[in-house]
Amino acid sequence: MARKIIIDTDPGQDDAAAILLALAAPDDLEVLAITAVAGNVPLSLTTVNSLKMVELAGRPEVPVYAGCDRPMVRPLITAEYVHGKTGLDGADLPDPVTSLAPGHAVDRIIELVMSHEPGSITLCPLGPLTNIGTALAKAPEIAPRLAEIVLMGGGFFEGGNTTPAAEFNIYVDPQAADLVFRCGAPLTVMPLDVTHRALMLPRHLDRFAQMGTRLGTAVHGMLAFYERYDVEKYGMEGGPLHDPCVIAYLLRPDLFGGRQVNVAVEVESELTMGMTVVDWWGMTSRPRNARWMGSIDADGFFDLLVDRLSRL
Numbered sequence: 001m002a003r004k005i006i007i008d009t010d011p012g013q014d015d016a017a018a019i020l021l022a023l024a025a026p027d028d029l030e031v032l033a034i035t036a037v038a039g040n041v042p043l044s045l046t047t048v049n050s051l052k053m054v055e056l057a058g059r060p061e062v063p064v065y066a067g068c069d070r071p072m073v074r075p076l077i078t079a080e081y082v083h084g085k086t087g088l089d090g091a092d093l094p095d096p097v098t099s100l101a102p103g104h105a106v107d108r109i110i111e112l113v114m115s116h117e118p119g120s121i122t123l124c125p126l127g128p129l130t131n132i133g134t135a136l137a138k139a140p141e142i143a144p145r146l147a148e149i150v151l152m153g154g155g156f157f158e159g160g161n162t163t164p165a166a167e168f169n170i171y172v173d174p175q176a177a178d179l180v181f182r183c184g185a186p187l188t189v190m191p192l193d194v195t196h197r198a199l200m201l202p203r204h205l206d207r208f209a210q211m212g213t214r215l216g217t218a219v220h221g222m223l224a225f226y227e228r229y230d231v232e233k234y235g236m237e238g239g240p241l242h243d244p245c246v247i248a249y250l251l252r253p254d255l256f257g258g259r260q261v262n263v264a265v266e267v268e269s270e271l272t273m274g275m276t277v278v279d280w281w282g283m284t285s286r287p288r289n290a291r292w293m294g295s296i297d298a299d300g301f302f303d304l305l306v307d308r309l310s311r312l
């Protein structure tokens, strides 16, 4: 029985690769909906980019919903400096012909969770947590009905990538993230601590081009564009492939290692706004609300990604 998931996303090239990976695994994952949120680029683009991905994957029947166009409290910040002005720079994809599904993403998330058996839906947030936080604020009763939330966000031993203390997804909407980390649903986190070990080395990147398909060429172009920012900033051998870690975990949890800890989100201090404070050594009595991933079999991860994407 395929696992039912909702992908909440702000594509973004790494989101795009994650969406394609999920759509390439229909026997394992049933994507009930893709819900777009403002983040890497404005909502007007994350919706279009999500539609481009369902079409590139040959899965136009997967519904895409527009969600929140700004964070719950703070002003929106975007990341065109990483992703380019379209959010998918590096790939020349046609404008989508598929329309957005009617209704707001937040309402659709609530409807889907409340209409399915408790414990049957996993939320997979890949961007700022605005849609998820808003859904939890509007209908807190969804939290105990969730099988799990598996999200990309945060950083602790790796620090931040947007401020010295905060990772982008959490920094953009810390209030929403605070609601998610406090909601009580089973939570698995793919922070920078693990995604900075999923580096796209040239040998990995070349495999997408060698697929010899339109999709492989598009993925190669997107990821080659996207990685340049982190390579230049961190001096890494390759760019970290953040969001596909979420989907890879659903498919092959054995590729990852982590620890059940307390994670709290800073929402007061501007100095550390959006910081994910991880009680790694169990120094407080705060509840161990999250499984915080820190290790990955990177070769196994890229083998999975290339193998699955080559099936589309």
Ligand code: RIB
Binding pocket: 010, 012, 013, 014, 015, 039, 040, 126, 127, 128, 152, 161, 167, 168, 169, 242, 243
């Ligand atoms: O910090 C990395 C995260 O922020 C990724 O999800 C990337 O797509 C951006 O949303």
Ligand code: CA
Binding pocket: 009, 010, 011, 012, 014, 015, 040, 126, 127, 128, 243
């Ligand atoms: Ca993202």
